[in-house]
Amino acid sequence: MAGHSKWKNIQNRKGAQDAKRGKIFQKMSKEIYVAAKSGGPDVESNAALRLAIEKSKSVNVPNDVIKRAIDKATGTGADENYEEVIYEGYGPGGVAVLVYCLTENRNRTAPNVRVAFNKNGGSLGExxxxxxxxxxxxxxxxxxxxxxDEDIVMMAALEAGADDIESTEEGFEIVTQPSDFLAVKESLEAEGVEFISAEIEMIPSMYTELSAEQEEQFEKMLEALEDDDDVQDIYHNAAE
Structure with a gap:
């Protein structure tokens, strides 16, 4: 958001995740459960599960937690039914917000999301x-x-199908089509490259600037949404 680089935002997000480790584990377990239930437990044939596991490991979810989620999805707990629900709305200053939820009870989730918006200067949209x-x-x-080695990073990413690479003093931002994401990631990993973040996301095509007061209010809204157990991911177009 205003006054912060995207690199600083990533570091702040990682810190926030560390502070809410139990809740993060719960959310990632749910994501793994849904992926395993819909596509099976084999990561070689289930790309969604593979991505969910890699995302979980990036936030230090233990292997036994990952295994329990997969076992539950393919065993006695497979009768649970989570559905993905996407809520769209506006935060303070007209910031566009997408909220991705996994829930077994829309009647619980929708009011909670609405309250998080309404209490913090936002509103849900259609x-x-x-x-x-x-x-x-x-x-x-x-x-x-x-x-x-910048040349290695550039070559490996482009040859694997990356759409765009931005090089700055802080590092590299590589953008891909969802279908090319794993190929690019694996190509870079084969060169010994490590990531501070690697995910399939919803990237905004335009950005909204916030004042300091609006930014503070928006942070409170994000915190309220992140505290909801049904909320998996939040995307917005607040300027960084």
Whole structure:
């Protein structure tokens, strides 16, 4: 958001995740459960499960937690039914917000999300009200270090199908089509590259600037949404 680089935002998000480790584990377990239930437990044939596991490991979810979620999805707990629900709306200053939820009870989730918006200067919109401002893309962040070889990063990413690479003093931001995300990630991993973030996200095509007061209010709204057990991911177009 205003006054903060995207790199700083990633670091802040990682710190917030560390502070809410139990809740993060619960949310990632749910995501793994849904992926395993819909596509089976084999990560080689189930790309959604593979991505969910990699995302879980990036936030230090233990292997036994991952295994329990998969076992539950394919065993005695497979009768649970979560559905993905996407809420669209506006935050303070007209910021566009997408909220992705996994829930077994819409009647619980919808009011909770609405309250988080309404109490913090926002409002829920109709389906499609802000979704057109976002594109689903793979995005990988690589921090620049003394051992980083820019030519290797560029070559490996482009040859594997990356759409765009932005190189800055802090590192590299690589954008891919969702279908090319794993190929690009694996190509870079084969070169020994490590990521500070690697996910398929909803990336905004336009951004909204916030005042300091609006930014503070928006942070409170994000915190309220992140505290909801049904909320999996939040995307917005607040300027960084």
């Amino acid at each position: 389906s499609g009200s802000v979704g057109y401002m976002f594109d689903r893309k793979g995005r990988l962040f690589i921090e620049r270090t003394e051992s980083t």
